[in-house]
Amino acid sequence: MKLDAQIRATLGSLDLDVELAADAGETVAILGPNGAGKTTLLRTLAGLLPLDHGHIELDGTTLDDGAGTFVPPERRPIGVVFQDYLLFPNLSALENVAFGLRARGMPRTEARAVAARWLDTVGLADRHEAKPRELSGGQAQRVALVRALATRPRLLLLDEPLAALDQSARVELRHELRKNLASFDGIRLLVSHDPLDAATLAERVVVLEHGRVIQAGTFPDLAANPRSRYVAELAGVNLLTGAGRGDHLDLDSGDQLVAPGAGSGPVLAVVHPHSVSLSRDRPTGSARNAWPGTVDSIQLLGERVRVRVAGVVPLIAEITPAALHDLELHEGGTVWASVKATDITLSPA
């Protein structure tokens, strides 16, 4: 199973020109700022917007070649989880999931039985008859997901699946979405503007800006060598993995990270570079996580400086040019990096 696409389309002031390939079982995240063309890209794949030029091939079948061949959306083996989910407001959760099966000719009773099983697999056994307005954000997301999966697509498109949720629910639901996505064996394409989604849900990231692919690769690749201000910002987060021990993490690197609420089991800790402080000597303030290291690289990014610190806990710090000057940092020099426990975002790995 394979997706091979070269997408050229224009919509208003947006001029989209993107090459994209993905294999079965793979999750590819498409990251980009608002207006970069992410949703337009998904719409061309889904068949809601025809290509101007290029081609979309799925498993060797041409879905669109910008000329004579155009398979309409209702005949593409593609499922879509839309932004805001777009559950049909007049239908119950069960009828929403059964919709695609009915549209493909499955008899009513059978479609309802299959839809019921899908809802049960995502823990919604008791919400079959609920109308979309009665569902919580997380429940609506699960209904939207199984509605798209019920028709057995080979390519699943997710458009900002977590954007409609509030921040506190997002961490848990991201983890849940990851679990639910794992049961789908086709190709997954996830559009997001949140780097955490990409880091936790996808194996590969494609960064889109102004309709063009700026950079592609694994998340650590992007973080190591950001090729634009946007990539640096979104991929430049520090990701630390370890095992939760209540109020701290036993990092995979062997060190400890104080982080209240770490829970138990595998945990992913995210530290934004601007939350990392640098000092010449061991810090004495409130930061309880402090490690010595050596300056690996210094990168100037406009008004800010990114400093990579190598050591037992490698970290990227973002400081001002003035601080760089005051600290007299140079590549190869020693430095202390510290992080306040409250500046750490945790999520189950």
Next chain:
Amino acid sequence: MSTRGRRVPWFPVLAALVAFAFIAIPLIGLVQSVPWTSLWGDLREPQATAALRLSIVCSLWATLLAIALGVPLAWVLARVSFPGRSIVRAVTLLPLVVPPVVGGVGLFYAFGRDGLIGRYLYSWFSLQLTFRTAGAVVAETFVAMPFLVITVESALRSMDRRYEDAAATLGASRMTVFRRVTVPAIAPGLIAGAALAWARALGEFGATITFAGNIQGRTQTMPLAVYLLLESRPDVAIGLSLVLLAVCIAVLALLRDRWLGAG
């Protein structure tokens, strides 16, 4: 409305009172003239019951026809971009402003026995519309359909079309999308449009009497009966008028939230 700190000038208030009274007083005049004690008996006069029955039958048929023909027209106007669309829309809405009698004359020369289309209807199918109940239905549909088209078109334009996209990606054909997603989404507009069209059809006078004639039990609907009976049996005419007024008030009440906005 807050008027604190600034006095409301007296002239517009006075003019507004005159305008309101101008509309309200005839209604009061009608209601105060109703012979309440004999009302039930008057409405059961054969001519009155025939007009009532005919009006209900004709107006419901006209509403159904307006839906069957008007919804596709509204869909095309809202969704298909073609040259001359604004002209098509203008023509569609013309019956809203054209005097109904003029509409009736037009219908006569289109669907009458010697009309543009009517002559073929008659010679091929022996179908005659003039002086038949079907003619009254056609006349009412002609004046009522624009109300449905304008309402449904605006509902189609304001609905969130991404739901139609979602249905398409789930494998639904155009027809399934329309039936299961579009129609439920525009249902409030469709109901409002149908109610307006029905009220208009029920009150239709000019086009009906010009095109279909004034035959008791066949084309003499309530408004025609009111006009005819006002001389000979004013009590019956007033009773029928009251029924028409009550229906219109009921339709307005139904649409208050959906169409006119509360308050």
